Amino acid sequence: xxxxxxxxxxxxxxxxxxxxxxxxxxxxxxxxxxxxxxxxxxxxxxxxxxxxxxxxxxxxxxxxxxxxxxxxxxxxxxxxxxxxxxxxxxxxxxxxxxxxxxxxxxxxxxxxxxxxxxxxxxxxxxxxxxxxxxxxxxxxxxxxxxxxxxxxxxxxxxxxxxxxxxxxxxxxxxxxxxxxxxxxxxxxxxxxxxxxxxxxxxxxxxxxxxxxxxxxxxxxxxxxxxxxxxxxxxxxxxxxxxxxxxxxxxxxxxxxxxxxxxxxxxxxxxxxxxxxxxxxxxxxxxxxxxxxxxxxxxxxxxxxxxxxxxxxxxxxxxxxxxxxxxxxxxxxxxxxxxxxxxxx
Amino acid sequence: xxxxxxxxxxxxxxxxxxxxxxxxxxxxxxxxxxxxxxxxxxxxxxxxxxxxxxxxxxxxxxxxxxxxxxxxxxxxxxxxxxxxxxxxxxxxxxxxxxxxxxxxxxxxxxxxxxxxxxxxxxxxxxxxxxxxxxxxxxxxxxxxxxxxxxxxxxxxxxxxxxxxxxxxxxxxxxxxxxxxxxxxxxxxxxxxxxxxxxxxxxxxxxxxxxxxxxxxxxxxxxxxxxxxxxxxxxxxxxxxxxxxxxxxxxxxxxxxxxxxxxxxxxxxxxxxxxxxxxxxxxxxxxxxxxxxxxxxxxxxxxxxxxxxxxxxxxxxxxxxxxxxxxxxxxxxxxxxxxxxxxxx
DNA sequence: CTGAAAGCGCTTACAG
DNA sequence: CTGAAAGCGCTTACAG
Numbered sequence: 001x002x003x004x005x006x007x008x009x010x011x012x013x014x015x016x017x018x019x020x021x022x023x024x025x026x027x028x029x030x031x032x033x034x035x036x037x038x039x040x041x042x043x044x045x046x047x048x049x050x051x052x053x054x055x056x057x058x059x060x061x062x063x064x065x066x067x068x069x070x071x072x073x074x075x076x077x078x079x080x081x082x083x084x085x086x087x088x089x090x091x092x093x094x095x096x097x098x099x100x101x102x103x104x105x106x107x108x109x110x111x112x113x114x115x116x117x118x119x120x121x122x123x124x125x126x127x128x129x130x131x132x133x134x135x136x137x138x139x140x141x142x143x144x145x146x147x148x149x150x151x152x153x154x155x156x157x158x159x160x161x162x163x164x165x166x167x168x169x170x171x172x173x174x175x176x177x178x179x180x181x182x183x184x185x186x187x188x189x190x191x192x193x194x195x196x197x198x199x200x201x202x203x204x205x206x207x208x209x210x211x212x213x214x215x216x217x218x219x220x221x222x223x224x225x226x227x228x229x230x231x232x233x234x235x236x237x238x239x240x241x242x243x244x245x246x247x248x249x250x251x252x253x254x255x256x257x258x259x260x261x262x263x264x265x266x267x268x269x270x271x272x273x274x275x276x277x278x279x280x281x282x283x284x285x286x287x288x289x290x291x292x293x294x295x296x297x298x299x300x301x302x303x304x305x306x307x308x309x310x311x312x313x314x315x316x317x318x319x320x321x322x323x324x325x326x327x328x329x330x331x332x333x334x335x336x337x338x339x340x341x342x343x344x
Numbered sequence: 345x346x347x348x349x350x351x352x353x354x355x356x357x358x359x360x361x362x363x364x365x366x367x368x369x370x371x372x373x374x375x376x377x378x379x380x381x382x383x384x385x386x387x388x389x390x391x392x393x394x395x396x397x398x399x400x401x402x403x404x405x406x407x408x409x410x411x412x413x414x415x416x417x418x419x420x421x422x423x424x425x426x427x428x429x430x431x432x433x434x435x436x437x438x439x440x441x442x443x444x445x446x447x448x449x450x451x452x453x454x455x456x457x458x459x460x461x462x463x464x465x466x467x468x469x470x471x472x473x474x475x476x477x478x479x480x481x482x483x484x485x486x487x488x489x490x491x492x493x494x495x496x497x498x499x500x501x502x503x504x505x506x507x508x509x510x511x512x513x514x515x516x517x518x519x520x521x522x523x524x525x526x527x528x529x530x531x532x533x534x535x536x537x538x539x540x541x542x543x544x545x546x547x548x549x550x551x552x553x554x555x556x557x558x559x560x561x562x563x564x565x566x567x568x569x570x571x572x573x574x575x576x577x578x579x580x581x582x583x584x585x586x587x588x589x590x591x592x593x594x595x596x597x598x599x600x601x602x603x604x605x606x607x608x609x610x611x612x613x614x615x616x617x618x619x620x621x622x623x624x625x626x627x628x629x630x631x632x633x634x635x636x637x638x639x640x641x642x643x644x645x646x647x648x649x650x651x652x653x654x655x656x657x658x659x660x661x662x663x664x665x666x667x668x669x670x671x672x673x674x675x676x677x678x679x680x681x682x683x684x685x686x687x688x
Numbered sequence: 689c690t691g692a693a694a695g696c697g698c699t700t701a702c703a704g
Numbered sequence: 705c706t707g708a709a710a711g712c713g714c715t716t717a718c719a720g
Contacts, residue, residue, distance in 0.1 A: 005697060016707040021699065031705060048459050052399040053697035056712050061396065063439070071428070072421040081415045084442055093460060095407070095437045098428055115392050116437060228631055261631050284628060287572055287605050349713060360691040365715065375689060397713035400696050 004045045012041055024049075055117075060318075063093040064310060065113035067123040069101045069150065072225065074254075074282050075299045076124070079148065082303025083122060090311055092119075101224070103128040110134045120144040120310045125152060127189045127223075144313035144323065148306040150192050158313065160306045160328045164194045167295045167332040168201025171249050171277040174293065174334055176209050178342045180247030180275050184217040186234050186259070188251045195223075195251060198279065202249050217242060221255050231258020239266065246274055247340075253278040253285045253294055260288055260339070276339040290338035298330050305330065348389045356385055368393075399461075404662075407437040408654060409457035411467040413445045413494065416569065418598075418626050419643045420468070423492065426647025427466060434655055436463075445568070447472040454478045464488040464654045469496060471533045471567075488657035488667065492650040494536050502657065504650045504672045508538045511639045511676040512545025515593050515621040518637065518678055520553050522686045524591030524619055528561040530578050530603070532595040539567075539595060542623065546593050561586060565599055575602020583610065591619040591684075597626040597638055604632055604683070620683040634682035642674050649674065 006024075010017045015034065023030045023038035024047075030038075041047075055061045066083060068076050084094050095118060099106040106126045111134075113121055121138060123145065132155050138145050139157055148160040175183050185202045188195025199218070206213050219238065221230035231254065238245060250256040256278030263270055270276055270290050278285055278294035285292035305328050313323045350368075354361045359378065367374045367382035368391075374382075385391075399405045410427060412420050424440065431438050439462060443450040450470045455478075457465055465482060467489065476499050482489050483501055492504040519527050529546045532539025543562070550557050563582065565574035575598065582589060594600040600622030607614055614620055614634050622629055622638035629636035649672050657667045 003697095007697080017698085018700085018707050018709090019705085022706090025699085027700095029705060034705080050400075050697050051459060051461050052396060052403070052405065053712090054699085055396040056394075056400050056697080056714090057699050059396070059712075071425045072418070074416070074418075077416040077421050080440070081442065084415070084440060088441070093439045093441075093456075096424070096428060096440050097432070097437075098425065112437075115395060117395050228627065257631060261633070264633060283572065287601060289605070289608060289633070347713095351713080361714085362691050362693090362716085363689085366690090369715085371716095373689060378689080394713050397696090398715080400698085400713080401715050403696075 003050065004042075004047045005050065006047075009038065009041050009045065009047060012045070013037060060119050061093075061117060062091055063095060063116075063118050064307075065109075065116070065118040065121045066094050066096050067099055067106060067109050067113075067121065068096065069099050069124055069126050070225070071096070071098050075149075075280050075297065078299030079124070079303035079306075082300040083307045084303075086304045086307040086311075090307075092307075092311070099126040101126045101128060103131070107134045110138060114138065114141070114143070118143075120146070120314055122146050122148065122306050122310060124148050125150040125192065127192050130191055142317065144310055144317060146306050146310045146313070148302055150194055153193060156325055158309045158325045158327070160302050160309065160330065161194075162297060162302075162330050162332045164197035165201035165204070167279070167297075168198035168249065169205045170201075170332075170334050171279065171295050172202045172205035173209070174336070174340060175247040175249060175275055175277055176205065176211065178247075178271070178275060178340050181211065182217070182242070182245050183211070183247040183249060184219065184238055184242065184245045186219045186221055186231070186248060186250040186255055188221065188223045190220070198251055217245065221251065223252055223255065227252060227254040228258040228261075231255035231260075232262040233258075235259035235262035236266075239268070247276070248274060249277050251279055253280045253282040253292060256292055256294070256339075257284060257288050260290070260292065264289070270339050271341045272343065275341070277334075278339075281335055285335075286337065293337045293340040294335050296333045296335050298332070301330055347394065348386075348391045349394065350391075353382065353385050353389060353391060356389070357381060404463050405437075405461060406435055407439060407460075407462050408651075409453075409460070409462040409465045410438050410440050411443055411450060411453050411457075411465065412440065413443050413468055413470050414569070415440070415442050419493075419624050419641065422643030423468070423647035423650075426644040427651045430648045430651040430655075434651075436651075436655070443470040445470045445472060447475070451478045454482060458482065458485070458487070462487075464490070464658050466490050466492065466650050466654055468492050469494040469536065471536050474535055486661065488654055488661060490650050490654045490657070492646055494538055497537060500669050502653045502669045502671070504646050504653065504674065505538075506641060506646075506674050506676045508541035509545035509548070511623070511641075512542035512593065513549045514545075514676075514678050515623065515639050516546045516549035517553070518680070518684060519591040519593060519619055519621055520549065520555065522591075522615070522619060522684050525555065526561070526586070526589050527555070527591040527593060528563065528582055528586065528589045530563045530565055530575070530592060530594040530599055532565065532567045534564070542595055561589065565595065567596055567599065571596060571598040572602040572605075575599035575604075576606040577602075579603035579606035580610075583612070589618065591621075593621050595623055597622040597624045597629045597636060600636055600638070600683075601626075601628060601632050604634070604636065608633070614683050615685045616687065619685070621678075622683075625679055629679075630681065637681045637684040638679050640677045640679050642676070645674055
């Protein structure tokens with residue numbers, strides 16, 4: 001069964017293709033009668049515009065690209081959901097590609113999307129990425145790009161972020177407020193801005209409270225798909241290295257849950273022996289025993305806002321208006337649960 | 345900066361567009377010299393074929409649609425990852441849409457994808473879906489469609505599945521083998537084939553072992569984003585209704601983890617008082633205390649195979665060969681952990 | 689080996 | 705209000 005085209009509708013009604021096209025697009029210069037006739041015939045023949053032809057003419061595909069470091073990740077799933085929900089509202093499709101936290105792959109994915117001529121790109125950077133030419137290249141071609149969560153401060157495009165430093169400060173301050181004196185930090189990898197910022201927030205909170213910063217209390221984890229294991233291993237190592245630690249601020253809930261599991265196994269009491277604050281408010285943090293105090297990170301909202309900003313830029317571009325990059329900062333909050341408690 | 349076209353390359357070299365096109369596509373009837381020249385110029389000008397024009401000519405977009413009931417779901421994330429990894433290998437893009445387990449939305453998404461002229465569709469059905477005209481319509485238009493995980497037996501398209509009945513039987517048999525005599529089942533919603541099959545597997549295992557089937561021991565859960573809560577509630581209800589139950593086979597790990605959390609809270613010992621087997625082998629099942637025995641369900645593999653099958657059909661279609669729907673069944677296995685144990 | 693020409697299905701500036 | 709025509713950028717059957 002061949003798809004129905006404008007031509008067939010035109011032939012059926014013995015009018016021109018032009019008029020059919022105009023009628024279907026509600027151009028004002030078509031008589032009501034003709035319009036009605038055309039619409040009816042189109043509906044009857046189950047006409048669908050050939051999107052390939054439309055794309056070629058209008059030079060837009062109503063499709064955007066989304067590059068995510070890792071799809072199997074609760075936070076990113078939430079972001080994806082926010083993006084596709086918002087995109088759907090505006091009639092946009094979303095093509096998802098995964099960078100696997102690899103710079104090379106990320107470059108390749110950008111290239112693929114540019115070849116595909118998507119209208120715009122949403123991206124959360126790979127941990128490895130420290131050079132941004134592939135991103136600025138996109139911008140140079142007047143293709144809108146919006147970064148979210150894992151961003152590069154140096155690149156002058158719109159971004160949707162949280163204030164990681166502030167959030168980490170809040171988390172660490174909470175540990176201090178509940179009586180912790182010697183606080184460790186399980187941080188993320190070295191490059192990504194958000195793991196740097198969380199580290200800096202942790203450090204600043206210590207200093208502001210006259211607690212010494214001790215670099216040997218900072219443990220690194222990849223935060224890869226082995227996060228849970230890393231949490232366990234870091235927890236075990238910490239017990240070996242520093243038995244005097246009484247609090248930990250941990251880069252992600254997943255790692256924190258690994259740590260809790262290890263502490264539970266070894267009979268370390270939380271929060272009596274060690275208090276813990278995680279990051280992201282993954283729902284499992286309220287399922288683990290003890291429940292995990294954490295920073296709530298609004299993933300769905302982040303996805304939604306990222307698309308909204310991209311959409312604005314898409315529209316501005318169509319109207320030849322200039323686009324001013326915008327930094328959108330979403331609020332985070334501290335969720336207090338059983339892994340932290342003021343002990344009397 | 346305007347994109348470079350074939351025309352520009354042709355003008356630069358003073359040859360025809362035809363020859364440029366052929367040279368870039370390695371047609372044999374182009375001299376080596378010309379080919380080299382064209383390739384060099386194209387590279388230099390950073391030429392990228394306009395995919396819109398290519399789509400229009402070739403009538404394919406190298407893009408497939410994927411409809412998922414719920415993106416924020418560990419199992420489905422894994423499937424998505426498998427799909428996009430495999431699609432990328434073959435040079436295909438994947439557009440993701442979410443049905444939210446709603447039949448109406450699912451219909452709409454199918455419609456959107458058909459308008460978009462994707463080359464093929466992968467779908468896991470919404471729980472609500474009990475009419476399949478929207479699916480058969482796709483097939484009638486010679487658009488390949490492959491179902492996975494949540495399928496409809498009645499629709500004659502390719503499917504990638506596991507043997508839910510067998511897996512559930514295996515899970516229940518394991519409970520029986522470890523000494524359980526009165527086994528409850530937390531099942532999924534009424535419509536989806538896989539929750540029906542898991543229920544039937546449970547029932548058959550009971551009967552084969554001369555244990556009476558008691559419908560009051562079967563609890564339903566939506567398996568929505570409230571799964572964890574449902575697990576807790578069902579567990580609480582079960583204790584109230586049937587204090588003599590000594591084992592539960594639970595439809596998904598997420599629900600099972602909710603149940604474990606509730607039992608832990610109430611001081612019910614697992615597996616001493618109640619043994620539990622879950623379904624899916626979500627990584628949290630090895631993080632919870634006690635670790636959860638479960639059925640391993642190969643999500644990544646399922647995604648991979650689903651795309652592979654779709655790709656085969658896409659190729660067959662292009663060669664005008666007939667397509668025979670294929671049912672691909674993936675193996676599952678029982679993972680024994682601490683939530684089940686033979687007690688002496 | 690090279691190229692002129694048709695055509696994919698649409699949109700839209702322009703003429704009447 | 706209607707329609708002929710150009711053109712988006714490519715591919716490919718065909719002629720030379």
